[in-house]
Amino acid sequence: MPPLRAIVFDAYGTLFDVHSVIALCEQLWPGKGTALSQLWRSKQLEYTWQRSLMRRYEDFARVTEAALRYACTALGLQIDEERRGRLMDAYRTLATFPEVASALAELRAMKLRLAILSNGSPAMLRPLVANAGLRGLIGTVISVDQRKIYKPAPAVYRLAVQRLSVTKAAIGFVSSNCWDACGAKSFGFRTFWIDRGSAPVDELGAAPDHVIKGLDELAKLLRRS
Amino acid sequence: MPPLRAIVFDAYGTLFDVHSVIALCEQLWPGKGTALSQLWRSKQLEYTWQRSLMRRYEDFARVTEAALRYACTALGLQIDEERRGRLMDAYRTLATFPEVASALAELRAMKLRLAILSNGSPAMLRPLVANAGLRGLIGTVISVDQRKIYKPAPAVYRLAVQRLSVTKAAIGFVSSNCWDACGAKSFGFRTFWIDRGSAPVDELGAAPDHVIKGLDELAKLLRRS
Numbered sequence: 001m002p003p004l005r006a007i008v009f010d011a012y013g014t015l016f017d018v019h020s021v022i023a024l025c026e027q028l029w030p031g032k033g034t035a036l037s038q039l040w041r042s043k044q045l046e047y048t049w050q051r052s053l054m055r056r057y058e059d060f061a062r063v064t065e066a067a068l069r070y071a072c073t074a075l076g077l078q079i080d081e082e083r084r085g086r087l088m089d090a091y092r093t094l095a096t097f098p099e100v101a102s103a104l105a106e107l108r109a110m111k112l113r114l115a116i117l118s119n120g121s122p123a124m125l126r127p128l129v130a131n132a133g134l135r136g137l138i139g140t141v142i143s144v145d146q147r148k149i150y151k152p153a154p155a156v157y158r159l160a161v162q163r164l165s166v167t168k169a170a171i172g173f174v175s176s177n178c179w180d181a182c183g184a185k186s187f188g189f190r191t192f193w194i195d196r197g198s199a200p201v202d203e204l205g206a207a208p209d210h211v212i213k214g215l216d217e218l219a220k221l222l223r224r225s
Numbered sequence: 226m227p228p229l230r231a232i233v234f235d236a237y238g239t240l241f242d243v244h245s246v247i248a249l250c251e252q253l254w255p256g257k258g259t260a261l262s263q264l265w266r267s268k269q270l271e272y273t274w275q276r277s278l279m280r281r282y283e284d285f286a287r288v289t290e291a292a293l294r295y296a297c298t299a300l301g302l303q304i305d306e307e308r309r310g311r312l313m314d315a316y317r318t319l320a321t322f323p324e325v326a327s328a329l330a331e332l333r334a335m336k337l338r339l340a341i342l343s344n345g346s347p348a349m350l351r352p353l354v355a356n357a358g359l360r361g362l363i364g365t366v367i368s369v370d371q372r373k374i375y376k377p378a379p380a381v382y383r384l385a386v387q388r389l390s391v392t393k394a395a396i397g398f399v400s401s402n403c404w405d406a407c408g409a410k411s412f413g414f415r416t417f418w419i420d421r422g423s424a425p426v427d428e429l430g431a432a433p434d435h436v437i438k439g440l441d442e443l444a445k446l447l448r449r450s
Binding site (some may be wrong): 034041042046049050051052054056059066067069070073074102149150151152153154179182183186198199202203204205206 | 267271272274275276277278279280281283291294295298301373375376377378381400404406407411424425427428429430431
């Protein structure tokens with residue numbers, strides 16, 4: 001195996017913890033927060049896949065808002081402009097998981113280039129990375145928006161090859177979404193699935209190369225191999 | 226609006242009731258049937274979208290089996306060859322909803338051509354249609370398998386135009402899956418969503434033209450318009 005020269009990270013759920021959005025759902029609609037955030041998230045993803053296949057791309061902020069409208073209607077929850085605004089703002093100021101900053105610094109010390117490749121629109125990703133203080137560690141932030149299609153389309157993963165000018169075999173791809181790691185594996189990256197729950201590997205014919213429990217395991221794993 | 230010359234139906238959940246599969250899940254794993262059938266179905270659909278985007282098409286029987294494996298593992302349920310075989314067989318012998326035969330006969334009496342357009346593989350659809358005694362009513366059975374991509378890709382809906390030699394504006398498309406009706410609407414069909422639950426319309430930028438509660442409403446609606 002050629003040595004890796006760059007590590008590309010998914011954003012939501014991988015570097016950034018969406019817990020604060022879930023907590024805000026519960027604060028706004030006590031007792032309904034979990035149901036709302038689960039349905040919101042599952043519709044958000046479904047809409048990215050369905051719109052990609054329908055060739056009706058809209059950016060991730062609009063898809064996320066559409067999924068929120070659907071989820072509120074389905075659960076019989078009233079939502080106004082103010083609540084919608086607060087929930088969307090929460091998406092722009094997510095905290096990173098506790099191990100992220102030190103894990104990224106360790107990878108940088110290994111002379112690896114670091115990048116984000118996300119479904120998020122540029123307008124969502126910019127404040128997210130700045131707010132978390134990651135601009136010094138993550139050199140490149142790539143949004144699918146350039147290709148007007150969502151993960152796991154190969155055209156999305158190819159963006160990382162193009163922007164980093166590194167061959168796909170020298171790119172490691174890290175995601176907590178198993179299907180995203182499978183998509184990246186199918187494209188040709190060496191892939192690391194962060195299994196934060198204890199879910200089975202998705203049965204998509206392209207299993208991730210490595211399964212880790214957190215980002216702190218990554219540098220160790222790379223040093224060994 | 227030009228008059229409709231053909232009506233194209235989705236199969237699973239639209240003409241055919243998957244209840245017997247759900248009941249068998251419950252019989253095989255008492256107390257876990259609902260959780261299993263829900264996770265199985267949601268993974269089945271996710272895999273069709275994800276594999277389509279990844280360009281790793283596999284036919285619906287294999288996707289359905291892969292989703293079943295995932296769901297059993299996730300829920301900690303043991304599955305052997307015999308149980309797997311029984312569940313897959315149940316998919317080939319689904320009953321139709323009670324109103325289907327009379328509703329289709331009524332549409333045929335209106336000189337409409339009737340077809341099925343399904344994610345199902347030809348080997349799944351053939352016994353399904355024969356077993357339900359629909360071969361005399363449904364003249365054309367179309368599987369996405371010819372295009373190696375799943376709904377809601379436009380190439381799938383285009384298959385119906387090609388096979389029926391009818392313009393898209395003269396085709397009515399009926400599905401109980403809202404996202405499927407949205408995909409068909411986006412392609413250019415006149416669309417009928419059968420809302421068997423009471424779910425909101427999906428927010429995909431292409432809402433179905435009509436919402437009905439069952440197939441028996443269709444002929445009435447067409448006579449009025």
